[in-house]
Amino acid sequence: MTVSIWQADGAQPQQDVDFLVVGAGLVGCSAAWFAAQAGRQVTITDARDLALGASSRNAGFMITGLDTYYHHAVEQYGLATVRELWGLSRTTHRYLREFIRTGGVQVDDCGSTLLAETEAEARELEQAARAMESDGHTIVYHSRDPLNRGYCAAIEQPQDAAVQPYQLVQAIFRQSGAGLIPNNEVYRIEQDRPDAVTVYTRQFVFRARHVLLCTNAYSPALDPYFVGKVIPTRAQCLVTAPLTDGPVLNTCGYSDYGYMYYRDTFDGRLLIGGGRKQSKWLEGSTTDDRITDPVQQRLEQYLRARFPEIDAPVDQRWAGIMGFSVDKLPLVGTLPGKPNVGFAVGFTGHGLAMGAGSAERAVELLLKGTDPGAINAARLH
Ligand SMILES: Cc1cc2nc3c(=O)[nH]c(=O)nc-3n(C[C@H](O)[C@H](O)[C@H](O)COP(=O)(O)OP(=O)(O)OC[C@H]3O[C@@H](n4cnc5c(N)ncnc54)[C@H](O)[C@@H]3O)c2cc1C
Numbered sequence: 339m340t341v342s343i344w345q346a347d348g349a350q351p352q353q354d355v356d357f358l359v360v361g362a363g364l365v366g367c368s369a370a371w372f373a374a375q376a377g378r379q380v381t382i383t384d385a386r387d388l389a390l391g392a393s394s395r396n397a398g399f400m401i402t403g404l405d406t407y408y409h410h411a412v413e414q415y416g417l418a419t420v421r422e423l424w425g426l427s428r429t430t431h432r433y434l435r436e437f438i439r440t441g442g443v444q445v446d447d448c449g450s451t452l453l454a455e456t457e458a459e460a461r462e463l464e465q466a467a468r469a470m471e472s473d474g475h476t477i478v479y480h481s482r483d484p485l486n487r488g489y490c491a492a493i494e495q496p497q498d499a500a501v502q503p504y505q506l507v508q509a510i511f512r513q514s515g516a517g518l519i520p521n522n523e524v525y526r527i528e529q530d531r532p533d534a535v536t537v538y539t540r541q542f543v544f545r546a547r548h549v550l551l552c553t554n555a556y557s558p559a560l561d562p563y564f565v566g567k568v569i570p571t572r573a574q575c576l577v578t579a580p581l582t583d584g585p586v587l588n589t590c591g592y593s594d595y596g597y598m599y600y601r602d603t604f605d606g607r608l609l610i611g612g613g614r615k616q617s618k619w620l621e622g623s624t625t626d627d628r629i630t631d632p633v634q635q636r637l638e639q640y641l642r643a644r645f646p647e648i649d650a651p652v653d654q655r656w657a658g659i660m661g662f663s664v665d666k667l668p669l670v671g672t673l674p675g676k677p678n679v680g681f682a683v684g685f686t687g688h689g690l691a692m693g694a695g696s697a698e699r700a701v702e703l704l705l706k707g708t709d710p711g712a713i714n715a716a717r718l719h
Pocket residue numbers: 339360361362363364365366383384385386387389390391392393394395396397398399400401522523524525552553554555556557560572573574575611657658659660661682683685686687688689690691692693
């Protein structure tokens with residue numbers, strides 16, 4: 339997002355704010371809630387409006403953990419880090435459950451089911467299951483398909499859930515008590531004094547004590563620090579028309595190493611998402627949230643192949659932009675030379691698993707200097 343000299347030339351009205359959050363998505367609203375709990379006056383600003391980025395376009399899977407299978411995560415990050423990250427995910431879900439309960443958000447306690455499309459993936463799932471069990475996680479391993487749809491094996495996480503993600507962010511925003519200034523792109527951020535940050539936006543020039551960037555996929559367009567660290571990646575979904583025979587799945591189902599996912603919606607449709615594995619060249623490095631034919635065709639083929647009993651037409655299709663971090667872990671830190679400007683980005687398609695807990699750590703880093711641990715962005719320097 340850029341702003342021309344005609345739209346804003348630096349002479350916009352000045353506004354003093356205490357704690358400014360940039361980005362009114364799941365993570366920005368969660369951060370606003372934590373900053374308010376710490377006694378700060380919070381203002382959120384967004385280029386669009388409340389939750390119109392990935393946070394209201396996702397599949398609403400509240401899945402515990404990362405998208406990397408447990409045994410691979412242990413190989414890649416080490417056991418101590420994996421334990422910390424799964425703990426961060428459980429913490430995130432505890433917060434989300436509270437926001438959901440207080441805010442009357444639609445949720446289905448249907449658990450999640452990670453399914454194997456092939457025998458090779460089934461072997462991976464068995465290894466992941468054994469590693470999770472030996473580390474004390476609550477899972478159920480199935481050596482056969484519990485859904486009877488031709489999958490090869492499955493791992494169930496009974497504590498997981500399917501949520502209405504747009505309602506969730508609206509509820510968090512309401513509970514945060516923060517103010518919101520929508521339709522207001524941020525285009526420059528300067529810290530010229532130790533206790534104040536100047537934030538240029540299309541409508542105002544803010545003077546803030548602290549600023550937190552929760553701009554996920556869009557971060558590289560805002561500050562070059564994020565270039566090469568956060569890669570915007572498109573994800574797409576479709577839903578059928580309402581089905582007459584009740585729910586099809588009763589779980590958050592996902593397979594093909596997370597490239598395919600499917601659930602029932604609250605109004606009786608089947609949602610299918612993913613399908614970008616064969617089109618990474620088209621779906622990577624873009625912030626354009628349009629749908630594309632190859633991915634939509636793949637989603638529809640998957641619908642007809644795995645759910646042959648459904649003949650309802652496809653009713654709606656959409657896309658959103660995820661922020662993949664280079665090592666697939668969230669990034670929490672402060673911008674170089676701008677210690678009062680923090681960030682919580684890079685949720686790699688797992689904001690409902692890691693977002694709120696990461697937002698809490700980002701607020702604590704800014705306000706108290708607390709080390710954000712395994713998600714500290716300093717690991718990439
Ligand atoms: C199709 C799809 C399916 C997904 N499914 C799941 C799922 O089932 N489970 C799960 O855990 N995750 C899922 N995700 C990922 C999840 O949606 C994200 O991880 C999460 O929404 C990230 O939240 P956020 O607040 O960081 O980002 P966003 O919701 O994208 O918010 C960023 C905000 O920053 C604003 N912004 C950006 N630049 C500027 C600027 N310069 N000035 C002002 N404002 C700016 C944007 O307008 C936007 O509102 C999915 C994503 C997609 C797209």
